[in-house]
Amino acid sequence: MIVYHVMMSLYQPVQVGSLALSGNIFLAPVAGYTERVFRSLCVEQGADFTFTELISAEALVRNAALTMPLLRRADNELNYAVQLFGSNEETMAQAAAILLDEKSPFKPALIDINAGCPVPKVTKTGAGSALMKDPRKLARLVSACLRRLQPCEIAFPVSVKIRSGWDADSINYLECAQAAVEAGAAMVSLHPRTRAQGYGGKSDWRHIKELAARLPVPVVGSGDLFTPEDAKRMLEETGCAAVMFARGALGNPFIFSQTRALLLNGTYAPAPQDALLETAFRHLKLLVCDFGEKKACLEMRKIFCAYLKGYPGAATLRNRIVHASTIAEYAAICSLDCVS
Ligand SMILES: Cc1cc2nc3c(=O)[nH]c(=O)nc-3n(C[C@H](O)[C@H](O)[C@H](O)COP(=O)(O)O)c2cc1C
Numbered sequence: 496m497i498v499y500h501v502m503m504s505l506y507q508p509v510q511v512g513s514l515a516l517s518g519n520i521f522l523a524p525v526a527g528y529t530e531r532v533f534r535s536l537c538v539e540q541g542a543d544f545t546f547t548e549l550i551s552a553e554a555l556v557r558n559a560a561l562t563m564p565l566l567r568r569a570d571n572e573l574n575y576a577v578q579l580f581g582s583n584e585e586t587m588a589q590a591a592a593i594l595l596d597e598k599s600p601f602k603p604a605l606i607d608i609n610a611g612c613p614v615p616k617v618t619k620t621g622a623g624s625a626l627m628k629d630p631r632k633l634a635r636l637v638s639a640c641l642r643r644l645q646p647c648e649i650a651f652p653v654s655v656k657i658r659s660g661w662d663a664d665s666i667n668y669l670e671c672a673q674a675a676v677e678a679g680a681a682m683v684s685l686h687p688r689t690r691a692q693g694y695g696g697k698s699d700w701r702h703i704k705e706l707a708a709r710l711p712v713p714v715v716g717s718g719d720l721f722t723p724e725d726a727k728r729m730l731e732e733t734g735c736a737a738v739m740f741a742r743g744a745l746g747n748p749f750i751f752s753q754t755r756a757l758l759l760n761g762t763y764a765p766a767p768q769d770a771l772l773e774t775a776f777r778h779l780k781l782l783v784c785d786f787g788e789k790k791a792c793l794e795m796r797k798i799f800c801a802y803l804k805g806y807p808g809a810a811t812l813r814n815r816i817v818h819a820s821t822i823a824e825y826a827a828i829c830s831l832d833c834v835s
Contacts, residue, residue: 505730506758509713509737512652512681514604518543519737520754523717524578528745532781535569540751545575549609552581552590559593566601574604582621584639591640608636611658613690624690627661630671634678641679654682659702662691668702676712684715704733715739723754746801775802792820
């Protein structure tokens with residue numbers, strides 16, 4: 496008897512409650528980087544789902560207009576998630592309701608609750624990773640958002656993004672995730688470092704593997720994804736439903752098309768250096784449309800440097816880029832005629 500082994504592709508669509516996504520390669524929320532211009536460049540390169548950076552539910556409720564620049568959706572983003580942070584049930588529910596109000600221009604496909612931010616300004620309010628100290632509170636936030644959104648005909652998906660725990664002595668990702676799912680969370684993203692680790696050390700993918708095996712909803716893996724090979728290995732080793740690129744995507748939106756090619760065909764082409772520089776300039780010009788030249792050029796300094804990784808003479812270019820204030824200056828530094 497001949498036994499045929501059918502190879503299942505690692506590139507798979509993800510179903511998040513009622514939300515059907517095209518695939519399983521996501522852009523993670525990264526504060527200060529994942530505004531809509533960058534998200535649009537990642538979608539162009541095949542990111543299957545994108546997240547805004549964390550947005551204060553309280554600020555949104557108090558003055559939605561102020562948070563507008565962070566909430567804007569890119570034209571090519573069919574689906575995107577807004578990530579909220581907060582610790583008050585009523586405020587989180589109100590923020591969710593504002594986002595999905597009939598008159599809201601945003602209409603995210605999913606609301607994600609941040610339970611991973613390690614920044615003291617956030618944790619001292621009981622939000623971000625401080626929520627991991629109280630899994631029942633995290634669950635109540637999920638329920639509160641879902642209750643408020645219930646009038647929608649189709650249950651609206653709410654998800655959570657967690658870490659492994661507050662510190663090495665309180666690893667409780669499983670308990671937090673289970674509490675959130677019992678409260679109705681349709682997806683859980685796990686960055687398997689503790690709050691105490693910040694972004695240092697190595698993320699522990701064994702936690703993702705355990706969570707993926709135990710939860711009835713899709714688990715998204717995050718942590719140390721810097722190459723397409725990392726993403727493939729995480730999918731293979733942990734069995735997570737999707738991967739989300741964070742630092743690995745900064746200055747390199749091509750990582751999405753490369754990862755998809757690797758998962759589907761087993762190989763991919765490196766991004767030509769010209770393409771990286773061209774994309775950096777397009778990024779700058781689009782930012783200027785959103786924020787004006789002065790603010791965009793300031794913001795772009797750190798972002799542009801990320802695009803220069805591996806570029807010949809990158810160190811010298813970076814030293815000059817961090818002083819650039821106009822598009823013309825950026826173009827002159829890179830000896831390009833990109834101002835038109
Ligand atoms: C500068 C920076 C900002 C971040 N901002 C957010 C955020 O707003 N919300 C969030 O859930 N995670 C945030 N993260 C965490 C990332 O989404 C991701 O989980 C983490 O960086 C691990 O992935 P990596 O090791 O592949 O970068 C941030 C990470 C960095 C480095």
